[in-house]
Amino acid sequence: MSRSACFQRQQRDRYLCSYALSPSVGSGFREVPLIIKEHKGICSSPLRQNKTAYLLLQIYAANRQYYTIEMNNARHLVESAAREIEKLLSNKVKALKRLASAAEEFQQAHAWKEEFGVRLSALSRNESRPRIKPDFQPNRAFRRLVDFNHTAVHIPTDIYEGSTIVLNELNWTAALDNVFKKNKEEDPTLLWQVFGSATGLARYYPASPWVDLTKTSNRIDLYDVRRRPWYIQGAASPKDMLILVDVSGSVSGLTLKLIRTSVSEMLETLSDDDYVNVVSFSDQVKSVSCFKDLVQANVRNKKVLKDAVNRIQAKGITDYKKGFEFAFEQLKNLSESRANCNKIIMLFTDGGEERAQEIFAKDNKDKKIRVFTFSVGQHNYDKGPIQWMACANKGIPLILVPFSEYLDVLGRPMVLAGVKAKQVQWTNVYLDALELGLVITGTLPVFNLTKDASGNQNQLILGVMGIDVSLEDVKRLTPRYTLGPNGYYFAIDPNGYVLLHPNLQPKNPKSQEPVTLDFLDAELENEIKVEIRHSMIEGENGEKTVHTLIKSYDERYIDKGIRTYTWTPVNGTDYSLASVLPPSSTYYIKAKLEEAITQAKRKYWVGQVKDWFSVCVCVLTMRFREYCNGLTPSNNNTAFLESFIHLIDRQTPNSPNCKTDLINNLLLDAGFTSELVTKYWSKQKPDGVLARFVATDGGITRIYPKRAGEEWTANPETYEASYYKRSLNNNFYIFTAPYINSCCTNIAVYVSYSVAVLGVKIDVNAWMENFTRIASNSKVRAKHLDCVILDDGGFLLISNQDEYIGKIGKFFGEIDPSLMRRLLNASLYSFSKSYDYQSVCDPESETKAGAGLRSVYVPSIADILNIGWWASTASSCITEQTQYYFYNDTDSFSGLVDCGNCSRLFHAQKLSDTNLVFILVESKPTCQSCDSKSLLQAEQKSDGPDPCILAQQPRYRKGPEVCFDSDENVSVQGLGWRRQIIRIIMSGKHISWRVPMSITDMSQPRCVQIMALYTRGSVLGSLF
Structure with a gap:
């Protein structure tokens, strides 16, 4: 059937549907499902009749001698x-x-x-x-x-x-x-x-x-x-650290500010192999945050602790006994996840008269827990007691010192x-x-x-x-091009963080933090993936086939698919490597052109290649892959093609400087797809089609006609093109809505086959004209009826309403929130929320009350100590996004959008062999009392999942197997030569010297006190 006939049938259907849903004849609503069911597949028939796919298959079949079909052996790979x-x-x-x-x-x-x-x-x-x-x-x-x-x-x-x-x-x-x-x-x-x-x-x-x-x-x-991160990890074994903060009434003003900054700096000396908690004490003891026990010192947990420390207030009377009693209790709790190596108490205080000797004698008789004390601020207290606490418990007393110094002590057992x-x-x-x-x-x-x-x-x-x-060097050892666009490798470490993964894409290039993306956050989590992660951390071999949800490359859609995970440990390391294969990657095409190239005359061969890559009647796009040495990457497609042709002119694909398999597959696809232009596309009438294209695993995208190719904006790397990957995930036509901020109003329709993805770009204006023409021919008032077509992600493709024309490509939950909520309740759609832990957000602007001079931000000492304050105006953050998808295989849905004082009838029907749904509903103006709060799909800044809840059920991890935490021969001596460093924070012009106070209790081990002078002259130093 011709496209014009299709639209004529559409007009008839539209008239009948409009009539049935008209408020004046609501009783005809029962007829709608039968009418749509009779005609629902008619508009996909031109695609099924498209000869491009059949012709391409014929071309491959006629040239079978130039390639073989190979099988991917996941275990071997x-x-x-x-x-x-x-x-x-x-x-x-x-x-x-x-x-x-x-x-x-x-x-x-x-x-x-x-x-x-x-x-x-x-x-x-x-x-x-x-x-x-x-x-x-x-x-x-x-x-x-x-x-x-x-x-x-x-x-x-x-x-x-x-x-x-x-x-x-x-x-x-x-x-x-x-x-x-x-x-x-x-x-x-x-x-x-x-x-x-x-x-x-x-x-x-x-x-x-x-x-x-x-x-x-x-x-x-x-x-x-x-x-x-690498220095911290290499300098000492993992740590269980309890930071004990004195918040008694005497700790106020500048002293409290210094303690807040000092604790934040201390947290930065911890890595993901460490565990930590911060506890405040005076006459009462409590955790400063929602964490009731030690938690993994990852980026998010440390941020929770820092924010909590910045909120502590000073009041009450110092009670060291209560503070240390609580600290020892937490460190001795073996029921929770721990580093199970060095156990440390870090005391931050302004000083006091109490030594809490009975607590140490009871809870730390074997000296397995080290105590470091930090005397902060200017005060008149005797420093002897807190010095004794440290020296009697294998630590050192410190006074506003660079906090990496305590790593010296923890490193001694290693030495x-x-x-x-x-x-x-x-x-x-x-x-x-x-x-x-x-x-x-x-x-x-x-x-x-x-x-x-x-x-x-x-x-x-x-x-x-x-x-x-x-x-990048590791990725080169995991070649992905035989796995297909939806196959990939990934690797994780003992914390479950990914070393390799397609979704490992940190967006903040100036971040100083480790990139800690958990495997279960890199993908949409399910129970089987939790089992896979556990097995990989344990260093086991395994294989599982999973029915899973798959987020599209552009993060707008969810597909359902099957993936086979195969994993093995990387010997000599703590890493584990896995491959992930969809059913479409069971086999792959391997070109074998070496003999043909050798037998062909050189001049003929070069000329043939130039013809294949010709752009005289169409446009061919490709992205840089490491085809040959000497091939220079370029974002300019024309320049890259010229560079490639020039390279081929100088050497054959089987040259030792080229990756033969990659370049042969590229040439095979270039040759086969070039026949589509000469034998079919060039002889077809446009018939409302703006462009025809074919994309291949070899990296070729060929667009006809040339004018359409010059305006092509899709990703030229087929392995990273969302339409390409989605087409292979589904066995029906994929309609992709244009982005709302796109300058064009075109809808692309893709048809997937095992050898390529074929598609057309259809003029959306032509579709809209037919919709409005139908409405104008209707005997009922079209303004009371909305007819829309949505894709499986809930994005608007077509509507009969003029006000929707500028919203093509927009998420429908922002256009008609009450109807979208009803479609969710009816199980036409479901959704999946996910977090992106690699995002970058602009800083929030602070509103100032009143008028006055524009303030200029002057960094404080705390800012200067914070390594990243200057790095970027934008900072790393968490964002949340919601993807919608068809919940089940049911085709037809009907019901009411109940808004309390009024309601709207609707009927929805999925269009066969597509990812579309056709919805007819009484217009919004007929019922104004519906909930107008938008449903959001786009990425939004978020606090992420509640870390307090996550801490109660932490994900499985495995710490280092070897621990060096204590030795009876460890001495606190030997630090003298290192303490000669004078640390100049700002000017460095004036240095004050001070003799360290002696330890009066000589019955305890000798202890070196490390001191630093915090003066108005901006000098911070230590000398021992």
């Missing part, structure tokens, strides 16, 4: 990829061990110097040898300027670069240059190699400018290697464990500080092997050695 990842990481482990061993030797052989004769800041004028001038060159692997002949050093801005210890460390770490270079020679794929010192110095190779002033001229450098502690750990995913993108880092602690005059072992960690691995 995932185990092979896991072995490749293991090999990649094991090479980095060898380099790490070589570096750590060399660093320990160099430091042990270094002769300490007290005087260097010249300040570092003056070296440019007084240096004895010429200053090194690096030769920076752009490097594609590092994505920036680098110099492979030198290393570079970063020193935090709050560390005095002329201090004795810094100059000594610069001397002995310089010997690492040759080891860095040797590693790079043996493994050219190595990226950043870094030594992070416990003093804050970081030496990295290759040398590169730390800040690119041409890109970020106003950036403030607050980087400190000791704050980085004493020696070789046993020399275990490489791999981090969570995070964004590299030097713009490498998403990376994981292998870490290895570096120990001080020196001994004192009595032959006693030094117990200090010198720092942590790290080597970065880009996630």
